[in-house]
Amino acid sequence: MRSALFLLIKGKFMETFSKITQSFKNQSFMKTIGAQLDLVDDGKVIISVKLKQNMMQQHGFGHAGVTFSIGDSAAGYAALTKMEEHQEVLTSEMKIHLLSPADGKILKAVGSVLKTGKRLIVVKSDIYSIKDEKEKMVATMLGTMVPSIVSS
Amino acid sequence: MRSALFLLIKGKFMETFSKITQSFKNQSFMKTIGAQLDLVDDGKVIISVKLKQNMMQQHGFGHAGVTFSIGDSAAGYAALTKMEEHQEVLTSEMKIHLLSPADGKILKAVGSVLKTGKRLIVVKSDIYSIKDEKEKMVATMLGTMVPSIVSS
């Protein structure tokens, strides 16, 4: 999947891409759960995670907190691709529907933007479980991101 | 806080309490983030977590995924105190509003039940950040749990 990334990092999108990869690295919790950034495109970001034994709920499926974490981050970074260079975004609110047990080896969150406004961005994220090379949607999220100023 | 627990484990509530503590232990992700069960009462459950360096978002505050994880579990177990012995619950959907940065040392989720029905339970969770012995509400959640049958 890494090759897809490099195709995108030309031209003026380069700065947005750098900002997002740096921000992603700064999220220690993303590292803790082993999440990786798979794609950064205009209005679309994909984040995936390998489900390990220490990320389960009581029935041995991927924990909803893991699903939420990568879905929220993918949606937030999708919003960030629509912002000015000096801006960041924060999650204001997010709704998640859990549709099926996360019983695969990999969870993949596809975040995208429904509506960009000055004061808020409406985002969504669909999360898929990958098992035996088949994808199944396990959750869908719909929420609100708010722009904020980068403090350095 | 452990003393509060032991006060509650008398009488017929004992089985519910055992079911919840066992289920909590089975959630490997709760162990991964270091969450602990502080209180199990009729329709109310408290779960807390110490915020460590590996649980942060990009600005050094507690990650929303951690907040969501303990809030969702506290709400789910609060619903479970209202179920029959052979039942479990699953999160169907959950909305979280992030109100303030989680800048304390400890995050505490107080889950409770708004409405118990046969087919679904409406739950809420308020999450507090504790810093210098002061509590600040950092998030509020409102969602739906559905009963399921324990498979053993």
Place this chain on the structure above:
Amino acid sequence: MRSALFLLIKGKFMETFSKITQSFKNQSFMKTIGAQLDLVDDGKVIISVKLKQNMMQQHGFGHAGVTFSIGDSAAGYAALTKMEEHQEVLTSEMKIHLLSPADGKILKAVGSVLKTGKRLIVVKSDIYSIKDEKEKMVATMLGTMVPSIVSS
């Protein structure tokens, strides 16, 4: 739009169609706001309304309550097309995002089904404002329907 309806009422879908048109007639509030049923298909229902002077909010745009009403009904009937003959559905919870002012002459809600389960159905509705023959999405909804038994 009526022609589309008649194409669909052949075969075993006839009963579902009859159940929905009858239920729609029984909703006095749908009549009060002048809503009409435009399409009933498998997992998809369209309801529209002409925005009149008595259905506005304080700035002269269509009231969010009108948008919600037709969006909720379209989503509920979309779920109903997936139910057994003796079942009905009730809205358990619904989230609406208002994306743009409803400044057109007509509001149109397209309800559809994301996931059908025994105990609940996850639905969505997109609502469009139609002005000068152009459609603009003004709201999107995501929610949960629960099956219930018809009492006659």
Place this chain on the structure above:
Amino acid sequence: MRSALFLLIKGKFMETFSKITQSFKNQSFMKTIGAQLDLVDDGKVIISVKLKQNMMQQHGFGHAGVTFSIGDSAAGYAALTKMEEHQEVLTSEMKIHLLSPADGKILKAVGSVLKTGKRLIVVKSDIYSIKDEKEKMVATMLGTMVPSIVSS
């Protein structure tokens, strides 16, 4: 209930009160459903409606669209009591949980403010059905209002 109103309209709160009563009058849909403003207090607004035969869903209970409409307005005006004089608010998103059938004669929405920020206000609304002088909570709402500038 009108007497409660007049007790509140003294002092600097007078302007807020006037702004809200005027805005409420400008909402033609509130008049269409017969809603009335019962209370305007700092961070709290109550709106009620008599359930009439033309406001029902298919089983003869109050329509969810009516419940949503007064709940949304009560929450929005509660937020407005926290704004500057020249500001208005718009609903960005709102989640409603329907807890019980609205089988009473009167529906009453109590809107309040959970968190006031510069860019958005988190609000809630609890809606009660009143029957034989007893109140029953039939719905709860949790959502986001955004400030906007009054255009005259």
